Amino acid sequence: MASEETSQFLKQSAQLREAVDAALARYIDFDKGCPSQLRKAIRHSLLAPGKRLRPILVLLAAEACGCDKGRAMPAACAVEMVHTYSLIHDDLPAMDDDDVRRGLPSCHAAYGVATAILAGDALLALAFQVLADQIRPAEITCRCCAELAAAAGATALVGGQADDLLAERTEGTLSHLESIHSRKTGAMIYTSLRIGGRIGGASNEQLAALDTYGRRVGLAFQVIDDLLDARGDEQVLGKPAGKDQKRGKLTFPGLLGIEESERRAGLLIDEACRALAPFGDRAGSLEALARYVLERNR
């Protein structure tokens, strides 16, 4: 990607990230009833500096369908709430046992295990409250709630995490690894795009295109994440690197080697960009984002 395109994409995504952060902060300004430790824990994790990849995908998918991005902002916040809840629970001692997240102490490291479990629970519930309260027309809201719940549920995010925990102790194949990531990371990514598309009034053809784009980008994103961990790039990762190998965790570089993993990531991004054809010029930002996923690895 030319460096001018990169810098333009970085500028746009920084603006979107700022808008998302401001909206997120408003949604967790609870009235009384939320104990102060719980409120602080939710704030600590939700407002920690993140890439905001999923909310940005919601907003850009809505834009690609010709819709004002602001209309999709509540849904963008909802997907970030679900993502943050999953990070809080994944980091727990009984799960991945990570003490650092997004460059800060993880939620349980800062507030204790009980509060961290509850902060995650509260964020998962809040995501549906925001969607159901703020997105209209109601038929679209119902589709968005059902798809977000499915992406967060036993056959997607939660199921992928459960298999990922087991995979630390198994040999594993490429298809098993892809199945874990399509559920653990992929589902939330393509669902973010579909939700943005639905709010933007996407046709069925456009929804299918967003779905394909999301599945390819999601998998590429995970391959790159594994590469960054293998190389020990803690700054880009925002968490300690090299842990995958120490745990004997199933990874793409571990199964395919570094070069083949890089080649696959490149192919996936090419396929993702080709899927955007039905949107014409309006998908420029989504294309730039896909190309940038590769850039993270350089």
Place this chain on the structure above:
Amino acid sequence: MASEETSQFLKQSAQLREAVDAALARYIDFDKGCPSQLRKAIRHSLLAPGKRLRPILVLLAAEACGCDKGRAMPAACAVEMVHTYSLIHDDLPAMDDDDVRRGLPSCHAAYGVATAILAGDALLALAFQVLADQIRPAEITCRCCAELAAAAGATALVGGQADDLLAERTEGTLSHLESIHSRKTGAMIYTSLRIGGRIGGASNEQLAALDTYGRRVGLAFQVIDDLLDARGDEQVLGKPAGKDQKRGKLTFPGLLGIEESERRAGLLIDEACRALAPFGDRAGSLEALARYVLERNR
């Protein structure tokens, strides 16, 4: 309550419980993507023998509004999923550390902490998936989703649990104890009634009546639960008794004494029944249920 009324109520609620259990089992018959340990853990907790109080309240509230109970069944299942998720997480070692629930090993005792956390997470998400998929018209669905999410969230169920954990180490007052229970138990109970009412087409006056009934019954239910624990009635409780006192937990008998707690429970149930006036004869089952909450203590 006359013993004929009691036996009629018990017969009806056993039928409803059976219908709820059958519907719950259908919703967790996941297709592939859900690892088998996770599926077993969800099944273990969701289908354990429970009173099904909240789903029965959904169904009876819909009936009181003149609606066929079957139309509210998906919502009845959704509230039971949220309730079961909260029991699984409350039982965790980092929270209340309970090894027995509903007469069976608690979820983490049977399947480990990581799987129990994930089983709870999956049930919370599934509740919204079922509501959003199965309840129509869509405007009603949105109100039901938003109210259920609020009842499960940081200012209600989760906030109440967070304060309850702290309350084990504080002196506490009656108003603090009531505030904990109105969030931890009460919110899900009056929300179950409101959701059933909304699906049944309740007027605003009827919704307010269901809300009042729910708040009174919910608090009475908690007072009785504390009394059963204080008396050591493990069979009615379905879990080990006497734990509240051992932990120095804030309870109604601890604050008010046994007699005054009993008197309050009776007054709350009387108020609950009076609130049902706008429904006339159609609220007979709700009234019988309220009276039966007191019976548990005899």
